[in-house]
Amino acid sequence: MSRLPFYLLVGVLFLAGVAMTLHRHYQLEVPWTPGEQRQVWEVEAQVNFTALGEPVLVDMALPSSQEGFRLLTEHTASPGFGLSFIEKDEARRAQWSIREASGSQQLYYTAQVLRAPSNPPPRLASPPPQRDIVWERPYDTAAAQLIERAWSRSADPFTFARELLHDFDEERQGENARLLLTQFERTPLLVRLLNQADVRAREVSGLRLEDGRRRQSLSSWVQVFDGEQWALFDPATGAQGRPDNLLIWEGNGQAVLEVEGGTNSRVNFSMIARNQPAAAAVRNQLADDTLLNFSIHSLPLEEQALFQTILLIPIGALVVVLLRILVGIKTSGTFMPVLIALAFIQTSLATGLIGFLLVVSVGLVIRSYLSYLNLLLVARVTAVIITVIGIISVFSVLAYRFGLNAGLTITFFPMIILAWTIERMSILWEEEGPKEVLIQGGGSLFTAVLAFLAMNNPWVRHITFNFLGVQLILMALILMIGNYTGYRLLELRRFKPVTEE
């Protein structure tokens, strides 16, 4: 009998689990520990304009995931307007439309953006097509002189841009620069000059994220392409590089906002930063529609919360497997300790233990009376179930009267399991005496406490819920343990006398 297929299966499960887990971590940025804080920015764009009583079309640029930031969710509020998101040439835009509107209008767009320092820059977009630049006199000579001066002192597109921007510095700007600035806006002018010198460049709009700021507007930046990569320049200071808190809102050299059928249009921004546990930040992630993201994290939050518990059960079961196969602890009912441990999660450990012992011991006393009544098994267990419910109700009421609110959580115990536990313990007591009841009851409780500690560990909860691949790894592990033919820990004690001679 070849075991090869078995080991292949275990290997495949294990590798698939590891691959899924690593994918979640590296591709989707799910952190390994739950404590890691991530900064999530909530940015709201408010579009204001005055409608002229005719069809209105509002076209606004939208940010996308980019270097340093990951777009989580986005919402819009625009009563009465039709809305569509358009993605074209790597630019995302929102278009609001309405047949007729008049007076002051407000449209809202909110995006949740996760600060993700390791988010890679997007693939390099093809640089914008070169346009023919035509200057009017006397600006043509001013431009030519500026370009020549910067050109002679530079080596490549980036240094050229730096030198050019230098000449537009407030303190150092010469005649030529001042002349051009009277006629042109600073940023389009710079882009124009760069283009004239055959340097690919464009104007982009970014938002500086500062916590709690309102009524902010976008700032213009010059993006220069050197044939391989982009670099960002601050047109005011000439500084190269992207500030950490700059969110590029529009990165394709297009207009940020275009309004047809309205006047006085403007957009301003308000933003707040929240530090969220990484797990929560992950949960808010847009459920991308790729197959790999086909997961329980796309379910509604309520169902997800349910799954958070369900996904812990394999951990509890693993504890049982380890304790029974590797240690050799006896429990009453194979997986009863897992269910008790689940109840402990709701009740907290101390309350749970006290509650469990109270219910079971009172149950045992009542069950010993039931055994005199000579009932059929099913009827007797049912009677025990009702008794357990009675005990739990009485304890809840008593706890409440004495002001012990923790006592109320006793209702989380699985009553039918408790009833069967009582029934089994009672039979065990009659047949094998109180010692065996203590061994098995103690073993069950010990297992339940260990399972509880494992399942209640924040890190374990985080890992099991966020990395579904872990379930496959657990499966592989349990299959391997199911193959273990070695000694159990307690057998080393049990068989000790044999080795003594």
Add this chain to the structure above:
Amino acid sequence: MGEWTTPGKLSAKGIIGMNRRNIRYIGRYNNRRLYPLVDDKLQTKLLAERYEITTPALIGTVSTQFGVKRLGELLAPQSGFVIKPAKGSGGKGILVVDRVEGGDYIKPSGARMSLSDVERHVSNILSGLYSLGGAPDVALVEALINFDESLSAYTYEGVPDIRVIVFKGYPVMAMMRLSTAASDGKANLHQGAVGVGLDIATGTAIRGVQFDRTRHDHPDTGHELISLAIPDWPTLLLLAAGCYEMTGLGYLGTDMVLDRDQGPMLLELNARPGLAIQMANGEGLRRRLDLVEAQPEGVSPEERVAFSRRHFARRSELATAAGA
């Protein structure tokens, strides 16, 4: 080291652990399909009759709650009897009644039961209290075994039985289980019965254990265990070996009793025999099982018994211990 030993030492002794037993022997040699033959004592009994293997006489069965009411009638002519669940496990639910006194049923421990106590017990059996998974069950009423007086000094109350592990038809290890006060007349080691390892060649005692610890005498009668020798040993081994053909189970625990009149009888079979027998013998099963695994199939029971007696002979440790 204290209470603990190391895996290396156990392995050197050839001790088999629970996990190895489950995977390597029970999982591999015991086909699940055949389990009902041994898990249901009624089926075992009927099968044994076909294979001419002697078992205790069946007084009757109770299979319905309605039938419980007629239990009194069934038991009236009996002076002693055993009631057991057909699908019980681990000796659970076995009620031994030694004698009847003035309408009361006396257990070997001297405890008295009224008819309604016995009826309740039977009713519990029927509703599946003692069967695996709580499935409805049948109660068997069997004749009490008139056990061989020569062994009475070695036991307290109940009937001593002999457990023989039969692997692929070869008797590989044997022990006698002596009931004690602690085990309430039952011959289950985990309930406190004394296990005495028996030499496969001769049927004489090798060493004794109670609660997994070595013993040289019976805790209640005080009788030393060294002189224990099973009469009619070859017949008993042959009976045990024949259970392989009867059930087809490769790793089998056979529980035999010695009846005064009828000699060795098969009491019940167990498809998941425990490992305490290694303690009673002071030796692991591993070497013997490996040897048997290397033997060809299709050997007759007589030859298998002869093989085992030749290869698995042991000298008593009790003798050397007593001599020292």
